[in-house]
Amino acid sequence: MEQKQSGTGGSLVAAGLALSLVVLTFSTIYIFFKRTWWFPEPISAFAEAVDRQFDRTLVITGLVFFLAQLALGYVIFRYRDRGGRARYSHGNTVLEILWTSATAVMFIGLGIAAERAWASLHWMGAAPGAMQVEITGKQFAWNFRYPGADGQFGRTDPSLVNDAAGNPVGLDTNDAAAQDDVVTATMAVPVNQEVEVILRAVDVTHSFFVRELRFKQDAVPGMVIRLHFKAEKTGSYEVACAELCGLGHHRMRTVLQVLPEDEFQAWLREQAAE
């Protein structure tokens, strides 16, 4: 019985499996290095911090991936059945403690290193004097509201929401502060200026996602969520919904334009006039 699975058949399978693990390892690592499908260029300091942390993680996990897959490939080829008897061993406590501590230090260290970027976005508020934009998600469009010259957002009321009448966020025009609010379907912000976004949703949960900012935040009904970003490169960036919100989820798209200050002011005046 002991010899029945040994011989060239076993060696061929062992070689084949080891080889496929080698091919898997190198092709995966190659595609990661080649960066054909990759993040777009970052446009904020936060995005750059995320990318740095991503790269650190990639180096560590890449190393573990490389070593583990190749070790697996090595042992299955090296220790294929050649008719002898296996080495009798129940393990090695020193090795066990060694690799447990090594992975603990590595992974937890990585986790702690990641918190700085998170804290800068979530634990600290927007810089004083940041421009405010309210973002409202609804099936299946984004609306943006700028407070206007008074710097105050006016009152809204869900019962006033009416797309046909041009009031997608339910602005209550009886409130004086609401008179100069500007509601738009695309978003624009001035470059190099801190922006505080105030996220809301009128129906179901949506998620505001700008790849270039590495920014994603759900807009949740019943909640008002404040976050901030500072875009440092002008351009036009796509915004897509990232939380399943119904049958039109995939077409809930708009754009974020990052403009020089004067162009932004012109854009805002133009939007207010409409």
Added chain:
Amino acid sequence: MAEAHAVAHEAPKGFIRKYIFSLDHKVIGIQYILLALAAVFVGMFLSLLMRLHLVWPNAKLPFFDVMTPEQYLALMTMHGTIMVFFVLTTAPQSGFGNYFLPIQIGAADMAFPTLNMLSFWFTFVSFAVMMAAFFVVGGAPISGWTAYPPLSAVGEIAGPGLGWGQSLWVISIAIFCGASLMGALNFITTTLDLRTKGMSLMRMPLTCWAWFVTAILALLGFAVLLAAGILLLLDRHAGTSFFVPGGLVITEKLIPHKGGSPLLWQHLFWFFGHPEVYIAILPGMGITSHILSTFARKPIFGYRAMVYAIFAIALLGLSVWGHHMFTSGMSPYSAFAFSLLTMSIGVPSAIKTFNWIGTLWGGQIRFTTPMLFAIGFVSLFVSGGLSGIFLAQPAVDLPLHDTYFVVGHFHLIMGVAAIFGMFGATYYWFSKMFGRQMSEFLGKLHFWPTFIGVYCIFMPMHFIGLAGHERRYPDTTAVQYLAALQPVHLFMTIAAIVTIAAQFIFVFNFFWSLWRGKKAEVNPWEATTLEWTVPSPPPHDNFAGRYPAVYRGPYEYGVPGAAKDFTPQHVPDGAGGAGSH
């Protein structure tokens, strides 16, 4: 403990008592496996339709003509639900666990045979109710397997399938929770109370440890999901507002609910949902350990460390649900704790991986089909686990959350790795269950395209995720940056077609071997645990009244000085390790 073996029930006479409403854990195990086999083909067919639609959006598909976005989302919801609940939860635990836990610990049956039967039939009814969602007005729900409210709570006003379809979905899940709770109680009691003489906890095969800990997770997780499901049902039909806040306007209608919290559902759901990942994968880890040791002809490397690692994974697994919610609007301070706890799961996971490689090191590896799938499991577990390290860090998760990166990650680790565990289990235990051996040739023919295929389907998903491809998009034309990723979709769809085609080799092998396979010996793999001491298939009460005593740990392969290279658990010391009994 021998008294506990008094046969709980007589061998049944009629067909119905024997094969339909059976109390025999072996028949119930096979019933679960067949249910999972039916479910996995439904789920796989749905995924094929989705993959075809993503690449050829205007093609006419069977049952659908040209697929609409809501149909795609319904398929997606049902694919996830069917696979997670009726395949990944049922087959590895309720299927193989039911069949082999009592035999491996030397018991006549599960502790509560009637509860066991009820548990299966609850699962069956739950599956029937879930399938019914396809056929009601509006079709199956479109809210995803996570069913986030308000989308899932406010009815069809929010979209097709969210009326009757969503209600059936919630009812089905609630029934499923009941079934899982009954099963979990049974597994825990059986493991603790019905072990034969000499079978101390630390002599149990790692499969039994995995099923035991999985049952504990199921008990804690499904209880919470059941509660959440009932609350959602009340929100939908009794006018309560657990999950629906006030002031919602949907298609310009003001919704009467007020005061609920959508995040409450997310917390409850993921309190179940994250342990569910381990409910799906722990039995696969147990089976993989079992198979690796058998065919490396070596004791498992670090048995105790493996047991502690299972517990560590389970314990941590219960406290990391928040890592699914980094973008949800929950407290950003708790994200820090959830993140570090999640990163810590990498430690026991690494212990498992190192110990598997350590088990193979110095072995005399026999490349049987179950061994190939076990080795494949290790590779997939490494790949799928490592991408989790990215998602566990809140800042890095932001660009990746709800993209294909996540889809690739959980399919590798929770889907495909767990399925490799099931394939390994099937090829390993088929002869014991059915008395005939599966074809090794067809088994290997099945392994190669499956192993290469799943990597070709799920590895590229990570890359398009990096590029920002949102998940749950029926159509990729509205967002411009997705156009560049379409060739990758084509590649993945072709890989999926090939991989799915290869699964018919498995089905053919399964049914062909049932009738035509080579007659099985008692112990064809020269293995050490108790299931290899009983006839294939075992009699109604497993040991024909003669319960074995156990003298050693489960993985005594290659003991120096022993006559054979395997020393079964039931052979007394000094008997020379002969395989007979």
